[in-house]
Amino acid sequence: MPNALAQRFARRKSGNVGVILPFVPKVHLFSTYYFAEILSGIGEAAKACNYDLLLIFREPDSPRDYAKLYRTQKVDACIVLGAQDVAEERAALRELQVEGFPFCLVNQRFDEEEYLTVDADHESGSFAAVQHLIAKGFKRIAFLNGPNAFSSSGDRLAGYERALTEAGIPLLEERIFTGNYSRKSGFEAAAKIFEGIEKKEIDAVFAANDRMAIGLMDGLRERGIEAGKDIGLIGYDDSDSSRIVSPKLTTVSVPFYEMGRRAAMKLLAEESEEGNTILPVQLVKRETT
Amino acid sequence: MPNALAQRFARRKSGNVGVILPFVPKVHLFSTYYFAEILSGIGEAAKACNYDLLLIFREPDSPRDYAKLYRTQKVDACIVLGAQDVAEERAALRELQVEGFPFCLVNQRFDEEEYLTVDADHESGSFAAVQHLIAKGFKRIAFLNGPNAFSSSGDRLAGYERALTEAGIPLLEERIFTGNYSRKSGFEAAAKIFEGIEKKEIDAVFAANDRMAIGLMDGLRERGIEAGKDIGLIGYDDSDSSRIVSPKLTTVSVPFYEMGRRAAMKLLAEESEEGNTILPVQLVKRETT
DNA sequence: TTGAAAGCGCTAACAT
DNA sequence: ATGTTAGCGCTTTCAA
Numbered sequence: 001m002p003n004a005l006a007q008r009f010a011r012r013k014s015g016n017v018g019v020i021l022p023f024v025p026k027v028h029l030f031s032t033y034y035f036a037e038i039l040s041g042i043g044e045a046a047k048a049c050n051y052d053l054l055l056i057f058r059e060p061d062s063p064r065d066y067a068k069l070y071r072t073q074k075v076d077a078c079i080v081l082g083a084q085d086v087a088e089e090r091a092a093l094r095e096l097q098v099e100g101f102p103f104c105l106v107n108q109r110f111d112e113e114e115y116l117t118v119d120a121d122h123e124s125g126s127f128a129a130v131q132h133l134i135a136k137g138f139k140r141i142a143f144l145n146g147p148n149a150f151s152s153s154g155d156r157l158a159g160y161e162r163a164l165t166e167a168g169i170p171l172l173e174e175r176i177f178t179g180n181y182s183r184k185s186g187f188e189a190a191a192k193i194f195e196g197i198e199k200k201e202i203d204a205v206f207a208a209n210d211r212m213a214i215g216l217m218d219g220l221r222e223r224g225i226e227a228g229k230d231i232g233l234i235g236y237d238d239s240d241s242s243r244i245v246s247p248k249l250t251t252v253s254v255p256f257y258e259m260g261r262r263a264a265m266k267l268l269a270e271e272s273e274e275g276n277t278i279l280p281v282q283l284v285k286r287e288t289t
Numbered sequence: 290m291p292n293a294l295a296q297r298f299a300r301r302k303s304g305n306v307g308v309i310l311p312f313v314p315k316v317h318l319f320s321t322y323y324f325a326e327i328l329s330g331i332g333e334a335a336k337a338c339n340y341d342l343l344l345i346f347r348e349p350d351s352p353r354d355y356a357k358l359y360r361t362q363k364v365d366a367c368i369v370l371g372a373q374d375v376a377e378e379r380a381a382l383r384e385l386q387v388e389g390f391p392f393c394l395v396n397q398r399f400d401e402e403e404y405l406t407v408d409a410d411h412e413s414g415s416f417a418a419v420q421h422l423i424a425k426g427f428k429r430i431a432f433l434n435g436p437n438a439f440s441s442s443g444d445r446l447a448g449y450e451r452a453l454t455e456a457g458i459p460l461l462e463e464r465i466f467t468g469n470y471s472r473k474s475g476f477e478a479a480a481k482i483f484e485g486i487e488k489k490e491i492d493a494v495f496a497a498n499d500r501m502a503i504g505l506m507d508g509l510r511e512r513g514i515e516a517g518k519d520i521g522l523i524g525y526d527d528s529d530s531s532r533i534v535s536p537k538l539t540t541v542s543v544p545f546y547e548m549g550r551r552a553a554m555k556l557l558a559e560e561s562e563e564g565n566t567i568l569p570v571q572l573v574k575r576e577t578t
Numbered sequence: 579t580t581g582a583a584a585g586c587g588c589t590a591a592c593a594t
Numbered sequence: 595a596t597g598t599t600a601g602c603g604c605t606t607t608c609a610a
Contacts, residue, residue, distance in 0.1 A: 004361040006587035009298040010602055016343075036325055043346045052363065053344040054305075058331045073294040074341065214533055244503055246535050295603035299586055 016054040017046050017264060018075035020066065022082030023058045028234055033239035034256060035081060043259025049268035051076075064092040064182065070101040077102040080233055084149040085110060085138075097202030104263040107256075109151045109276060113242045118263040119128040119277040122152045125252040125281035126159025129206050129234045132250070134167045136289050138204035138232045142175040142196060144189050144216060146208045156208050156236070175202060183198070186212030190219020197225055204289075210239045210251055217288075228288040238284050247287035254281050305417060306335050306423070306553060307341040307364035309355065311371030312347045321530035322499075323545060324370060327395055330549025331368055338557035340365075342398050353381040359390040366391040366556040373438040374399060376518060393552040396545075398440045406565040407552040411441045414541040414570035415448025418495050418523045421539070423456045425578050427493035427521045430465040433487060433505060435497045445497050445525070468501045475501030479508020486514055493521030493578075499531045499540055506534065506577075517577040527573050536576035543570050 008015050019042055021035065022059045027066045046053050060063065069075045078096075083089055083105050093115065096103050104116040133141050145154045157176075164171050177192060179185030186207060193216065196202035204209035207213035213235030227233040230249040235242055259279060266272045272286055297304050308325065308331055335342050343364055347353070358364045367385075370392050371376055382404065385392050393405040422430050432449045435442045446465075453460050466481060468474030475496060482505065485491035496502035502524030506516045516522040517536040524531055527542035548568060555561045 001357065003587055004363050005298045005301070005303055006293075006602095007589080008363075009294045009604090010589040011588075011603070012589095014294055039344075041345075043344060047346060047348070053346075055328075055332060055342040055344055057329075057336060057342075059336075068290065068558050071290045234557045241530065241533050244530050244534050245557070292603055295586095296605080298588090298602085299604040301586070302607095391603080 013175045014073050016075045017051045018054045018056050018078040020056045020080045023060045037256035038260035041257040044263045045264030059215045066092050067095045083108045120254045120258045120279050120281050122155035123159040126156040127163045128283045130163035139204045142202045142205045144177045144207040146181045183211040183215035186215025194223045198232045206234045210235035210237045210242045215278045231286040232258040250289040303362050305364045306340045307343045307345050307367040309345045309369045312349045317518045325551035326545035330546040334550045334553030355381050356384050368552050372397045380539045395552045407548045409543045409570050411444035412448040416452045417446040417572040419452035422493045429492045431491045431494045433466045433496040435470045472500040472504035475504025476508040483512045495523045499524035499528045522577040539575045539578040
């Protein structure tokens with residue numbers, strides 16, 4: 001039974017793929033459907049390619065020294081989850097690129113850069129969601145987006161705008177709200193969105209993820225507004241919660257598991273695709289529309 | 290910047306803690322609150338002790354050769370999640386013990402064995418849950434348990450029995466049902482439990498986890514029975530879902546994060562406790578009771 | 579206190 | 595094809 005440590009040392013290959021997990025304050029990290037699915041997908045691919053999975057928990061204070069993982073030979077490649085478009089992240093990723101350390105981003109793009117990326121088509125997903133609301137007769141559609149440090153937020157905004165524009169519905173600044181993808185931020189957005197509903201300026205909401213949509217549902221319910229009855233509501237992710245909540249949430253299904261799998265494949269498989277992969281998403285119609 | 294591979298090779302220490310994850314068919318593994326929380330807790334402790342986390346995804350067909358992980362020096366210690374009391378598992382763990390390979394079980398005990406273990410007090414949790422139902426005036430309390438390959442299932446049964454016995458309520462075999470902790474199995478149990486409700490033989494249900502409780506809620510709703518109104522219902526785990534579902538589920542909160550952290554500490558910290566650690570759980574009263 | 583050197587268990591290059 | 599050996603980058607022991 002060969003000693004993997006000696007083997008890897010002699011080969012100068014760690015045999016590990018690192019999975020870099022973002023720090024999510026308060027919420028224990030994996031409590032989100034999102035990471036869980038991606039991680040499982042990565043796990044499948046890694047196993048198939050005979051790699052081990054090293055989990056890297058980022059910390060809030062510590063610098064993002066991703067390159068160190070490669071220099072110390074802890075990993076041969078990394079998958080970066082929850083990367084954000086902020087200066088420090090850009091610098092850390094750029095360093096990897098310059099040094100030739102292989103990595104792949106999941107669900108995040110940096111448009112000017114030529115990074116390996118696996119993303120989902122959030123522009124189309126948002127377009128389909130908003131188009132569905134329009135088809136259901138809603139005309140004053142608000143949008144509760146996430147922080148724009150995530151490319152998916154920009155993609156969703158673009159899809160929202162395109163759907164409205166194609167339908168000839170004016171695009172109003174005051175119908176766009178920003179949360180941080182947490183349930184709490186959705187709950188808090190209910191105050192302002194309720195005002196809009198009262199003033200007949202909002203008759204439906206498209207939220208950028210299920211957790212915010214569910215928080216919003218709760219916040220509106222406290223004010224006597226029932227999603228699916230008094231207003232239309234669509235979430236995003238098709239998480240377990242979207243099926244459990246009542247009324248059941250119309251949402252957009254994202255192939256997170258497959259995204260994780262493909263990201264790992266890009267790094268580890270023999271013949272792998274280059275550049276950016278974009279996977280399709282799908283609207284799932286339920287009771288809130 | 291020292292080469293960790295060379296360092297570990299020279300020291301004959303991998304610097305890795307393995308986390309052995311059970312294979313859960315169909316359901317992508319982490320989609321459960323349970324593992325997510327435990328894993329985060331392990332991550333915190335591992336980082337504090339300067340260990341890296343190696344994720345080991347078990348496969349359905351492959352044998353449980355845990356010892357190989359140590360022999361090949363992939364890990365220095367392991368935390369076993371979702372261990373089951375079946376022959377193959379017992380043999381694999383016994384081998385680790387005999388060889389002196391350190392490991393810790395989470396949420397599972399093997400009573401005759403002296404393994405390092407971190408568990409929660411499910412007997413007390415179940416007792417409190419059933420006692421609460423009794424206090425609410427329910428008298429014909431059914432129990433939807435999980436498979437008895439898990440020690441927690443046995444613990445919960447014991448708590449259920451003790452609460453009934455102390456209240457002088459007869460223990461009836463036909464009020465005990467078995468699922469497999471999946472939402473689907475809860476949903477399916479609704480058929481038989483509905484019969485019991487119809488016959489006035491059941492007026493409340495204690496389910497061994499939230500997912501089964503929620504599946505049961507849905508199944509009963511299809512038959513016109515509303516949890517919290519027509520029957521009492523208690524789940525277990527205090528997962529996110531229990532708060533999202535409506536009516537909100539009364540449940541038992543388990544410190545999964547802390548359990549993971551403590552398990553890792555037992556293996557990695559300088560001065561660490563021996564044997565079995567049992568952490569308290571807490572009843573969380575919500576709308577279904 | 580500082581420095582030199584053997585050796586960890588493999589791989590890979592080379593020689594047979 | 596098969597066997598031999600240097601060397602991977604550290605740690606640790608032992609000598610100076």
